[in-house]
Amino acid sequence: MNNPCPFSMQHAVKTGGVAAIELRQLSKRYKGARAPALNGIDLTVREGGFFGILGPNGAGKTTLMSVLGGLLKPSSGSVLINGQDLQRHRAAIKRVLGMVPQEPAIYPTLTARENLEYFGRMQGLTGKHLQSRVEACLEIAEISGEADQRVEHFSGGFKRRLNLVIGLIHEPRILILDEPTVAIDPHSRALIHQRLRELHAAGISILISTHYMEEAEQLCQEIAIMHHGRILVQGTVGDLLAMQRNETIQMQLTGDPPAALAQKLQKLPGLQNAFVSGRCVMVTAERPDEIAVQLMQTVHEHGLGVHSMGFGASSLEQVFLSLTESKAEK
Ligand SMILES: Nc1ncnc2c1ncn2[C@@H]1O[C@H](COP(=O)(O)OP(=O)(O)O)[C@@H](O)[C@H]1O
Numbered sequence: 577m578n579n580p581c582p583f584s585m586q587h588a589v590k591t592g593g594v595a596a597i598e599l600r601q602l603s604k605r606y607k608g609a610r611a612p613a614l615n616g617i618d619l620t621v622r623e624g625g626f627f628g629i630l631g632p633n634g635a636g637k638t639t640l641m642s643v644l645g646g647l648l649k650p651s652s653g654s655v656l657i658n659g660q661d662l663q664r665h666r667a668a669i670k671r672v673l674g675m676v677p678q679e680p681a682i683y684p685t686l687t688a689r690e691n692l693e694y695f696g697r698m699q700g701l702t703g704k705h706l707q708s709r710v711e712a713c714l715e716i717a718e719i720s721g722e723a724d725q726r727v728e729h730f731s732g733g734f735k736r737r738l739n740l741v742i743g744l745i746h747e748p749r750i751l752i753l754d755e756p757t758v759a760i761d762p763h764s765r766a767l768i769h770q771r772l773r774e775l776h777a778a779g780i781s782i783l784i785s786t787h788y789m790e791e792a793e794q795l796c797q798e799i800a801i802m803h804h805g806r807i808l809v810q811g812t813v814g815d816l817l818a819m820q821r822n823e824t825i826q827m828q829l830t831g832d833p834p835a836a837l838a839q840k841l842q843k844l845p846g847l848q849n850a851f852v853s854g855r856c857v858m859v860t861a862e863r864p865d866e867i868a869v870q871l872m873q874t875v876h877e878h879g880l881g882v883h884s885m886g887f888g889a890s891s892l893e894q895v896f897l898s899l900t901e902s903k904a905e906k
């Protein structure tokens with residue numbers, strides 16, 4: 577299947593080495609579901625990269641993370657971690673991959689220290705090495721003072737901090753985090769951000785999902801915007817922000833456009849980029865007034881009308897909202 581995204585800003589990043597994470601045409605359909613939760617995802621996190629998946633609720637972020645964590649089998653497509661197939665090299669991959677799930681996976685009746693010891697043992701750590709990792713993780717999460725308290729008494733922020741370091745107990749080289757800062761206090765969020773920056777600086781490859789735009793913008797080198805199981809647009813943060821500098825036209829169409837429309841629009845002279853999500857069309861151009869008429873003509877040639885049309889410089893937030901809140905996608 578071709579990537580339906582008409583506007584991919586993905587750069588071919590050649591590092592010489594293999595990618596930390598490589599997904600090719602990854603799809604997942606839950607039993608009995610009307611639509612796939614993942615639909616042909618292509619994504620590369622280079623070694624040492626910091627990659628963010630930005631998407632609203634229901635986009636498929638947790639499904640994607642669960643497939644990567646080996647908790648869920650994909651329906652089709654491939655997952656390579658450090659160049660190795662996830663299905664065939666589970667044990668080797670488990671040693672290098674750390675997972676921080678959306679729902680904190682911690683035992684409420686155990687203390688923070690006991691949780692870390694338990695998950696450390698699950699990763700094969702023992703003896704002095706286990707103890708030193710437990711102490712290091714307590715410090716990273718800044719919960720050493722609360723180490724011997726039962727986790728059920730922890731605040732949401734403390735639970736999230738513990739959840740983070742459980743994923744770090746075995747010193748993974750690749751870390752995947754599913755919405756690690758949802759609904760927590762600003763101090764805990766800032767601490768988690770700081771730790772992620774430090775891990776990135778230490779060469780750890782990071783894939784994080786979030787629905788906070790500013791979180792992705794502040795932390796990540798590359799971002800993919802995901803919606804309805806597909807990646808709509810991906811590129812460096814610079815690429816995405818460059819859209820703010822271009823003038824944009826946004827249009828709501830009266831019907832569903834054929835796939836050919838995006839390609840046709842892309843060819844219009846003076847137009848920089850075009851992408852289509854449901855009945856929402858967004859284009860960027862230096863002189864939008866000069867292409868507006870052609871744009872409408874092209875839409876009409878495909879048997880469609882324009883329900884509404886707006887001009888204006890766009891923010892990343894507008895880009896995100898216009899792509900993911902298309903009312904017609906019912
Ligand atoms: N266990 C499941 N069974 C059936 N459908 C599911 C299951 N988990 C998630 N879904 C559906 O898959 C889609 C993607 O969900 P999810 O991956 O949780 O998205 P996100 O994490 O971005 O909010 C949603 O439509 C959701 O309802």
Ligand SMILES: [Mg+2]
Nearest residue numbers: 637638678755
């Ligand atoms: Mg989720």
